Amino acid sequence: xxxxxxxxxxxxxxxxxxxxxxxxxxxxxxxxxxxxxxxxxxxxxxxxxxxxxxxxxxxxxxxxxxxxxxxxxxxxxxxxxxxxxxxxxxxxxxxxxxxxxxxxxxxxxxxxxxxxxxxxxxxxxxxxxxxxxxxxxxxxxxxxxxxxxxxxxxxxxxxxxxxxxxxxxxxxxxxxxxxxxxxxxxxxxxxxxxxxxxxxxxxxxxxxxxxxxxxxxxxxxxxxxxxxxxxxxxxxxxxxxxxxxxxxxxxxxxxxxxxxxxxxxxxxxxxxxxxxxxxxxxxxxxxxxxxxxxxxxxxxxxxxxxxxxxxxxxxxxxxxxxxxxx
Amino acid sequence: xxxxxxxxxxxxxxxxxxxxxxxxxxxxxxxxxxxxxxxxxxxxxxxxxxxxxxxxxxxxxxxxxxxxxxxxxxxxxxxxxxxxxxxxxxxxxxxxxxxxxxxxxxxxxxxxxxxxxxxxxxxxxxxxxxxxxxxxxxxxxxxxxxxxxxxxxxxxxxxxxxxxxxxxxxxxxxxxxxxxxxxxxxxxxxxxxxxxxxxxxxxxxxxxxxxxxxxxxxxxxxxxxxxxxxxxxxxxxxxxxxxxxxxxxxxxxxxxxxxxxxxxxxxxxxxxxxxxxxxxxxxxxxxxxxxxxxxxxxxxxxxxxxxxxxxxxxxxxxxxxxxxxx
DNA sequence: AAAATACGAGAGAACGTTTTCTCTAGCCTA
DNA sequence: TAGGCTAGAGAAAACGTTCTCTCGTATTTT
Numbered sequence: 001x002x003x004x005x006x007x008x009x010x011x012x013x014x015x016x017x018x019x020x021x022x023x024x025x026x027x028x029x030x031x032x033x034x035x036x037x038x039x040x041x042x043x044x045x046x047x048x049x050x051x052x053x054x055x056x057x058x059x060x061x062x063x064x065x066x067x068x069x070x071x072x073x074x075x076x077x078x079x080x081x082x083x084x085x086x087x088x089x090x091x092x093x094x095x096x097x098x099x100x101x102x103x104x105x106x107x108x109x110x111x112x113x114x115x116x117x118x119x120x121x122x123x124x125x126x127x128x129x130x131x132x133x134x135x136x137x138x139x140x141x142x143x144x145x146x147x148x149x150x151x152x153x154x155x156x157x158x159x160x161x162x163x164x165x166x167x168x169x170x171x172x173x174x175x176x177x178x179x180x181x182x183x184x185x186x187x188x189x190x191x192x193x194x195x196x197x198x199x200x201x202x203x204x205x206x207x208x209x210x211x212x213x214x215x216x217x218x219x220x221x222x223x224x225x226x227x228x229x230x231x232x233x234x235x236x237x238x239x240x241x242x243x244x245x246x247x248x249x250x251x252x253x254x255x256x257x258x259x260x261x262x263x264x265x266x267x268x269x270x271x272x273x274x275x276x277x278x279x280x281x282x283x284x285x286x287x288x289x290x291x292x293x294x295x296x297x298x299x300x301x302x303x304x305x306x307x308x309x310x311x312x313x314x315x316x317x318x319x320x321x322x323x324x325x326x
Numbered sequence: 327x328x329x330x331x332x333x334x335x336x337x338x339x340x341x342x343x344x345x346x347x348x349x350x351x352x353x354x355x356x357x358x359x360x361x362x363x364x365x366x367x368x369x370x371x372x373x374x375x376x377x378x379x380x381x382x383x384x385x386x387x388x389x390x391x392x393x394x395x396x397x398x399x400x401x402x403x404x405x406x407x408x409x410x411x412x413x414x415x416x417x418x419x420x421x422x423x424x425x426x427x428x429x430x431x432x433x434x435x436x437x438x439x440x441x442x443x444x445x446x447x448x449x450x451x452x453x454x455x456x457x458x459x460x461x462x463x464x465x466x467x468x469x470x471x472x473x474x475x476x477x478x479x480x481x482x483x484x485x486x487x488x489x490x491x492x493x494x495x496x497x498x499x500x501x502x503x504x505x506x507x508x509x510x511x512x513x514x515x516x517x518x519x520x521x522x523x524x525x526x527x528x529x530x531x532x533x534x535x536x537x538x539x540x541x542x543x544x545x546x547x548x549x550x551x552x553x554x555x556x557x558x559x560x561x562x563x564x565x566x567x568x569x570x571x572x573x574x575x576x577x578x579x580x581x582x583x584x585x586x587x588x589x590x591x592x593x594x595x596x597x598x599x600x601x602x603x604x605x606x607x608x609x610x611x612x613x614x615x616x617x618x619x620x621x622x623x624x625x626x627x628x629x630x631x632x633x634x635x636x637x638x639x640x641x642x643x644x645x646x647x648x649x650x651x652x
Numbered sequence: 653a654a655a656a657t658a659c660g661a662g663a664g665a666a667c668g669t670t671t672t673c674t675c676t677a678g679c680c681t682a
Numbered sequence: 683t684a685g686g687c688t689a690g691a692g693a694a695a696a697c698g699t700t701c702t703c704t705c706g707t708a709t710t711t712t
Contacts, residue, residue, distance in 0.1 A: 004669080005668065015692045016668090017692060017693080017694095018690090018691065021670095024670085029691085032690095032691085047668085048380070048441060048667090049439045049441070050379040050380040050667090051380050051668035051669040051697090052669055053376040054667090054668085054669070054670095054696095054698065054699085055670040056669080056671085057697070059376065069405055072398075075396075075401055079395055082422065093419070112372045113374070114376075246598045246599065249602050273572065273597075275579065277602045277603060278602075330698055340661080341662045343661070343663080344661060346699070346701090347660090347700095350700085354660075354661085355660070355661085358660095358661085373699075374697085375699095376699090377697070377698035377699040380667050380699075380700095381667050382700055382701085
């Protein structure tokens with residue numbers, strides 16, 4: 001039998017309502033307040049959040065659903081979101097879809113049942129089209145991957161421009177046979193591919209985009225095939241994200257190739273270890289803390305102004321030139 | 327105004343209790359069950375979890391508190407715990423203390439208010455001594471770091487033996503001047519240091535253990551200092567975890583040294599990128615999936631048998647010999 | 653065939669809070 | 683000084699479920 005607000009009220013010789021008011025920081029006679037505070041301490045009372053949420057009809061909870069927790073980009077964003085949310089008195093329910101649309105749908109349903117205040121979501125490709133049905137229950141802010149028709153607030157990287165930056169960097173280093181590797185599963189991959197193709201075209205170079213599935217073994221197989229034949233091997237690679245990069249590195253290693261001697265490699269996403277591989281990998285660093293902060297802010301904003309038009313915040317990344325560009 | 331169980335009951339022409347029974351999968355007349363299922367679908371009903379938890383008095387929720395989400399070991403464990411928990415119909419509340427005892431205490435209080443079923447915790451050094459006060463509210467299973475007096479169920483790596491394995495490996499490769507780098511903040515670091523010192527003593531070699539703080543810049547400074555002077559430089563390093571390893575690599579890189587030519591490096595924790603650095607880093611891989619599974623299992627076990635004696639499960643790691651041992 | 657038993661359904665209480673409503677006392681204004 | 687107003691406290695309803703209790707019907711047992 002745990003201690004309830006009534007027990008505290010009895011000890012403090014006040015009504016439960018008064019205890020509730022003290023806990024909520026509302027106007028209460030100072031003497032009474034003190035009695036209540038003392039009683040809370042004495043009894044070791046802990047409010048029951050389930051009861052509080054049920055009665056007050058707000059959960060002060062936001063959902064965070066990411067597509068792949070193994071991707072350190074999402075880990076970093078999650079860390080930021082959680083920190084900011086807690087600062088503002090919001091709890092975070094965290095979940096991971098593993099790029100699986102069914103899991104995504106399940107977690108969105110769960111968010112409905114939790115009656116969350118709002119959701120920050122990195123949607124799967126399939127999920128993007130189906131978020132509309134949840135919008136009526138809570139606002140959603142998309143991160144990393146935006147809804148194509150602006151159906152949703154979103155905060156994304158300027159993928160096209162960043163891809164172009166990688167192309168420019170490799171071109172400056174004298175590369176012309178630049179191949180791009182992009183994911184099949186996300187709009188982000190698409191945007192990066194488009195940016196790559198435009199930039200290549202602008203330089204009068206032939207673009208060669210390869211679509212790489214999310215699944216690891218398959219990804220490695222495709223990359224190995226691409227690089228196996230020395231005569232047809234590209235001079236430089238642009239890799240769409242940090243997870244895919246690992247498959248690329250594994251293939252390069254297995255073929256006994258060396259970066260940047262045999263092939264130049266650049267990528268999206270920055271991680272601590274990347275300075276130690278291939279003479280230091282030249283990469284696009286995403287502004288993860290900014291993404292987290294903007295996402296939470298937009299979500300809270302949307303709660304206050306439900307019928308404001310949707311916004312799409314596009315953030316620039318930072319190009320880190322290290323040695324792997326050749 | 328959202329749809330409640332009474333609305334579903336009205337549509338299905340049954341009592342709310344019956345709807346509840348159908349949802350809980352209890353015995354109900356098939357015809358009625360069908361009516362209820364249809365009504366749920368028709369109304370788009372989503373149960374309110376706050377109400378359910380309040381009334382049923384169990385939350386089906388476990389708390390997972392880790393010390394450092396940037397450490398991929400914890401990310402991996404978290405992923406496993408979440409997966410297993412969801413399989414068993416448990417929700418996971420995830421939080422991260424950043425090795426901060428105050429944050430740890432706050433989150434443990436939060437777990438009380440959430441009325442969680444149990445908690446899986448990677449405690450800070452300070453936290454280990456204070457968990458007793460929470461044990462009365464919910465069982466706790468410690469991971470990675472055990473309570474010294476067996477006050478708690480725990481699942482840990484066989485740190486001593488694994489450290490000895492690294493020593494043996496380096497010794498086989500001809501190293502005698504082997505320095506160990508260990509964290510100051512955790513009992514885990516202590517155990518690894520002890521294992522290292524014993525193994526060195528057994529081989530008749532002088533042990534040289536260096537304590538490295540968790541804070542990154544400071545860690546890097548200390549390691550740089552250790553390696554700067556070529557004449558006093560150790561021939562091989564044993565690093566206590568993957569986060570510290572990054573500081574070590576940075577220092578080695580900054581000094582222009584090469585692994586394993588100038589210095590051999592071995593470490594605890596395995597991550598995908600480690601095969602590409604220093605000719606492939608030789609490391610101890612922790613059985614993360616096993617740790618997650620055992621932790622959840624022990625927690626559920628403890629719920630059934632509250633007064634069973636505490637258990638301490640010690641798991642072996644796997645040594646991955648790659649090139650960095652020299 | 654009668655009695656005992658088991659099963660399933662509904663009514664209503666209960667979970668632990670916050671909120672609404674009512675009331676009193678004190679204060680300000682006219 | 684009387685009347686209206688305001689602030690703060692308590693009583694009781696309400697949040698949306700599940701659980702307990704009761705009762706009727708169907709099934710088994712003797």
